[in-house]
Amino acid sequence: MKKDNKNTGARGKREKNKELRRLQLIRATIRSVARRGFAETTMADVTREAGLSLGLINLHFKSKDRLMEETLRHLSGEYESACFAAMASAGPTAADKLRALVELDFSPRVCDRRKLAVWFSFWGEARSRPTYQQICARNDRRYEKIVTDLCQEIIEVGGYAGIRAATVANGLSALVNGLWLDMLMTPDDMPPENARDISVFYLSHAFPNHFANP
């Protein structure tokens, strides 16, 4: 009994530690890619950043490539969770939820310069790396599905005619990405509030009864 418990406990702790290490390394990767760039980030950089030893990356991930993949996946999952959380905390209507998503996109938590830098680093490499491309595409499609559904609901409930939900959603998604790029490249010219206003300006065209021109 005692022994079993002990073993289970130890193993449970170990498993937990393993997950912790992975997270530790992923976070260090994000910091390092943000600081040094994708091409310049070495495994030594990451482990030093994490305060761990060199060999750990190949123990927990199989290779540098896999670490990068997992980092991308982590970022993707994190963003998705934040979306769902934002929608859950928002008001009951589809418009409330859509606005909450826009707010989220330009909130400090998502709009963190470090994370934006990492996103664009991965996008820059995605073209020539099928796996990244896949993860990014899946992420994009998921996001657009959510936004399209919300738009569809607004259209139906709000009685908007002559407008396609997919078009609005694709445009919004593209606009947000483009604004993130602006914020990353020329942060002084594009503060978050400004970016959010532009997004709302865009939505106020599609859904004038639900979004006021700021």
Next chain:
Amino acid sequence: MKKDNKNTGARGKREKNKELRRLQLIRATIRSVARRGFAETTMADVTREAGLSLGLINLHFKSKDRLMEETLRHLSGEYESACFAAMASAGPTAADKLRALVELDFSPRVCDRRKLAVWFSFWGEARSRPTYQQICARNDRRYEKIVTDLCQEIIEVGGYAGIRAATVANGLSALVNGLWLDMLMTPDDMPPENARDISVFYLSHAFPNHFANP
């Protein structure tokens, strides 16, 4: 005398050749970055792609970094020239010119997947490379200046009120960049015409009298 002439002639020819070689290498760089990605492009790749010898890059450019810089500058200049050419060929009004710019942005010449890939590769690395950042920012600012001026003119001439030229211009610029990213990542979901329509949809909000909702 003769000799001098000859030398001058030869030198002129040489200069020309030199310029040709540089262009040849830059074009090879674009192809290579598009195919392999920024981080994976080596000098050997580039010279092989160009059909030239390894040592030439360090002869014509000083280093790999400089080659990349020049490539980015080349891309930037090329785009700018195309903008001016498109505006020159367009109708006389600001709206004509603005529409021409949008058409250009999704025309095969600019919207070439290889070039988009290179743009995003550079953007991905720009954060951690001041020189790239600078070139990209300058490029952006120039483009936004042009678009802002056009918007300003449309606003003034068209009698639009309660709208800021900069906001519209920034939004358009971001939207186009975002659409490019979509086209790069999920080309099947976003054909050029679609992207152009979304851009026009955006402009039709700001300037309903000048751009019809497609």
Next chain:
Amino acid sequence: MKKDNKNTGARGKREKNKELRRLQLIRATIRSVARRGFAETTMADVTREAGLSLGLINLHFKSKDRLMEETLRHLSGEYESACFAAMASAGPTAADKLRALVELDFSPRVCDRRKLAVWFSFWGEARSRPTYQQICARNDRRYEKIVTDLCQEIIEVGGYAGIRAATVANGLSALVNGLWLDMLMTPDDMPPENARDISVFYLSHAFPNHFANP
């Protein structure tokens, strides 16, 4: 008292377990070296092969080098035991015993491809590892002593003249090793019976009255 007994019993059991583990690891080493080669065999390979945990090798042997040494010693001892057993089971005369040794050398038990592979792996490394060299040399010398003694007896009893026991023995030993190499490298060209016949052919020259040309 009881406690002491218990301890002794437990210790005895433990000792037995310890010995079992060592054997288990040595056998796994043999399999691994045979499959992957000496240079490519890692401790992880060995423990995985044995179905045991990584740390065990350093617990039971002090290091990888020691594991290899012990494996070589094991192989050497195993072969020696088999020799004595074969001689004990053989007929009473020296010629009987010599023939039994030859039979043993090409019997499945000794002539196992996996073990041959391991022998040659060690011989390949022996040159640059004094300890291996020592173990191999001792093994060789012991074998040649046995064979030389048998030859000597045959010479004396059989009345052979003009022949040195050492020469015959050295030749036989070399021939067997060479045939093993052939069997390892080109098994299809050299089946065990063939190899044994060649050995007997060799002996029939030295001792025509005792070994018939096959």
Next chain:
Amino acid sequence: MKKDNKNTGARGKREKNKELRRLQLIRATIRSVARRGFAETTMADVTREAGLSLGLINLHFKSKDRLMEETLRHLSGEYESACFAAMASAGPTAADKLRALVELDFSPRVCDRRKLAVWFSFWGEARSRPTYQQICARNDRRYEKIVTDLCQEIIEVGGYAGIRAATVANGLSALVNGLWLDMLMTPDDMPPENARDISVFYLSHAFPNHFANP
């Protein structure tokens, strides 16, 4: 003209240098494997031994494995050439040539301890490396073909009956390999002359009229 010659000359020289470098590296590999063993030979060892820079191996060979392969091939070719040369310099009869081969096998040039060590190193690794196995097997077969043909001729011309050329040849080949192993492992117990005498002793059984019992 002049220019062409010059270019040809330069290129010719370069080609020559390239071949020289390869040889230089192969020789260094042989020395290093002989001294340190196969598993312990690093690329740094080889290049240091050759007095060249680290990167050269991957320039001239594609990888360490390829260097090892080429080294094995070199050794194999060298031995084969020596065989043909020895046969060409020998007397006219098949027996003369066979004796010359045996002499060669125990002459300092072939019987060099360093080279023997390398042979056995490769044999040790061959089992788990198909390419080595292939090269070694081809080498073996070529040698046995030569020896078998010579034996066949001796049998026919000398009127030997009840003896198969292949058996004698296989036995001789195995015997020589086994003797090399002895010379490598316990050089003091097996001087070259001794080894040669044992080989001739073997041949004197098969072909008593052509080889005298030493």
Next chain:
DNA sequence: AATGAATGAGGGTTCATTCAT
């Protein structure tokens, strides 16, 4: 006694850069 996560020295390999030709 047994486990396997952690360490980090050392391995093979790549590649920007140099320079003799």
Next chain:
DNA sequence: CATGAATGAACCCTCATTCAT
């Protein structure tokens, strides 16, 4: 100008060994 062999720093990765559990 052009070439590509040569260099060696720096990379990713492996793996024997250690040690907390």
